[in-house]
Amino acid sequence: MSVMKNRAVLRWLVPVTAGVAVIGGGAAVGTFAAGADPALPPRSAAQLLEDLRTSRLDGLSGTVVQRADLGLPPIAALAGQATGNQLAGLVSGTHTLRVWYGGEDRQRLALVDTLGEQDVLRNGRDVWTWNSRENTAVHRKLPADGKDLASAPATPADATEQALAAIDPTTAVTVGRSATVAGRDVYELVLTPRDKASLVHQVRIALDAKEHVPLRFEVLADGADEPAFEVAFTQVDFRTPDADQFRFNPPPGVRVTEAPADERPGPAGRMPGAPGAGKATGGANADRPDVRTVGTGWTTVVVAKLDEALGAGAGGAKAGKDAPDAEMLSRVLGDLPKVSGDWGSGRLLSGKLFSVLLTDDGQVLAGLVTPERLYQAAKG
Numbered sequence: 542m543s544v545m546k547n548r549a550v551l552r553w554l555v556p557v558t559a560g561v562a563v564i565g566g567g568a569a570v571g572t573f574a575a576g577a578d579p580a581l582p583p584r585s586a587a588q589l590l591e592d593l594r595t596s597r598l599d600g601l602s603g604t605v606v607q608r609a610d611l612g613l614p615p616i617a618a619l620a621g622q623a624t625g626n627q628l629a630g631l632v633s634g635t636h637t638l639r640v641w642y643g644g645e646d647r648q649r650l651a652l653v654d655t656l657g658e659q660d661v662l663r664n665g666r667d668v669w670t671w672n673s674r675e676n677t678a679v680h681r682k683l684p685a686d687g688k689d690l691a692s693a694p695a696t697p698a699d700a701t702e703q704a705l706a707a708i709d710p711t712t713a714v715t716v717g718r719s720a721t722v723a724g725r726d727v728y729e730l731v732l733t734p735r736d737k738a739s740l741v742h743q744v745r746i747a748l749d750a751k752e753h754v755p756l757r758f759e760v761l762a763d764g765a766d767e768p769a770f771e772v773a774f775t776q777v778d779f780r781t782p783d784a785d786q787f788r789f790n791p792p793p794g795v796r797v798t799e800a801p802a803d804e805r806p807g808p809a810g811r812m813p814g815a816p817g818a819g820k821a822t823g824g825a826n827a828d829r830p831d832v833r834t835v836g837t838g839w840t841t842v843v844v845a846k847l848d849e850a851l852g853a854g855a856g857g858a859k860a861g862k863d864a865p866d867a868e869m870l871s872r873v874l875g876d877l878p879k880v881s882g883d884w885g886s887g888r889l890l891s892g893k894l895f896s897v898l899l900t901d902d903g904q905v906l907a908g909l910v911t912p913e914r915l916y917q918a919a920k921g
Contacts, residue, residue: 578718578719578720578721579719579720579721579726579750580719581719581726581728581750584716584728585716586714586715586716586730589716589728589730589748590708590714590730592728592748592753593730593746593748593753593754593755595753596752596753596754598642598752598754598779599644599781600642600643600644600779600780600781600782601640601641601642601754601777601778601779601781601782602639602640602641602642602777602778602780602782602786603639603640603723603774603775603776603777603778604637604638604639604640604774604775604776604777605637605638605639605640605772605773605774605775606635606636606637606772606773606774606775607635607636607637607638607770607771607772608634608635608636608768608770608771608772609634609769609770610767610768610769610770610893611769611770611892611893611894611895612762612769612892612893636652637653638650638651638652638653639651639653641782641786641787642782643781643782643784643786643787644781646663646664646665646666647663647664647665647784647787648661648662648663648787649661649662649663649782649786649787650662656674657672657673657674658671658673658674659671659672659673659674660789662787662788662789663683663787664787664788664789665683666682666683666684666685667680667681667682667683667789668680668681668682668683669681669789671789671791671795673792675796676792676794676795676796677795677796677797677798678789678791678795678796678797678798679797679798679799679800680789680797680798680799680800681799681800708732709838710735711734711735711736711837711838711839712732712733712734712735712838712839713732713733713735714730714731714732714733715731715733716728716729716730716731717729717730717731717745719750720747722747722749722756722757722773722774723756723773723774723775723776723777724776725749725750725751725756725777726749726750726751727747727748727749727750727756727757728747728748728750729745729746729747729748730745730746730747730748731743731744731745731746732744732745732746734838734839734840736838736839736840737763738840738910738911738913738914739763739839739840739909739910740762740763740893740894740895740896740909740910740911741760741761741762741763741839741894741909742761742762742763742764742765743759743760743761744758744759744760744761745757745758745759745760745761745768746758746759747759747773752779756773756774756777757771757772757773757774758771758772758773759771759773760894762893762894765893769892769893769894770894831845831846832844832845833845835918835921836908836914836918839909839910840908840909840910840914841908841909842906842907842908842910842914842915842918843905843906843907843908844904844905844906844918845904845905846903846904846905847899847903847904847905848903874888874899875888877889877890877899880898880912880916882916882920883920884900884916884917884919884920885900885901885902885919885920886900886901887899887900887901887919889912889915891912894909895907895908895909895910896908896910896911896912896914896915897915898912898915898916898919900919904919906918906919
């Protein structure tokens, strides 16, 4: 299976960003690579890109560690609690998971912490999510065409695809140092945005020297020497896992919920403002007509209505215990610093890699850009 030509492979290729639960612990980032740089035959950036585009992946299993140090205030984690979105728990700290890939229709993630385990499994058209802490499971049947992988978490391979989409005159592409990741020799492909309005200094992609698939993905913020975000294998095996790994056997007492066939738990969306998010100034998002983009490439700004961005749009907020806590959310947003200018006024959330502006007239603007670029977009 060609890695770069099949989105199913891309979504489950590693390293995975663990986007479905808050987990803790794991190996230290220092274990990602050790020892002297391996002596590998020289490869140009063009050759490495071709290696990546033509690489094939039939099976894989391994352990992945992700670390994020985005420089966000503590209230960022509270936002996830307020909206019911646990993704916010990944904005800091170190997280570990296990991943298995057995083809475009067989994937599994196991996210384990000291308090329990959460799994996402796909076996053919069947997709299961399981939470050991609550002993609950959700089963969903994919469409007959099998094209819907919206339940799959975002992956650094997805991020790699987005980064490669930005390779144009706005991006410098070079070859970095060879290294060792998970005991395997790797080449390093380095993408450097040319636009200084981007908060991204460099994106570094470590490609397995033999299999040519990404084993590590790092993003360095402007002015920083250490990655603000990195995700990498600490152990990897390219043999196809046994079929039993993808079968879900409900444990005793588990409460199973059948999700409607047309219900989508949410796409593995792009990071706001990520490369490839917009093609032209004022462009519309084909999947979300209520979302538009300003700019292109690394300095793309995503603009949306605040209620839509928080998941309370046309479909309404989720009911029951999963509904957003409006009071907590209001408190979280109210704690953000106030900003104003000739564009209007609002609140600003800023970190090492991205900025988010919530305007008082109900818009959200986000991107891998400086706050000043958001103000320009808000004014426009």
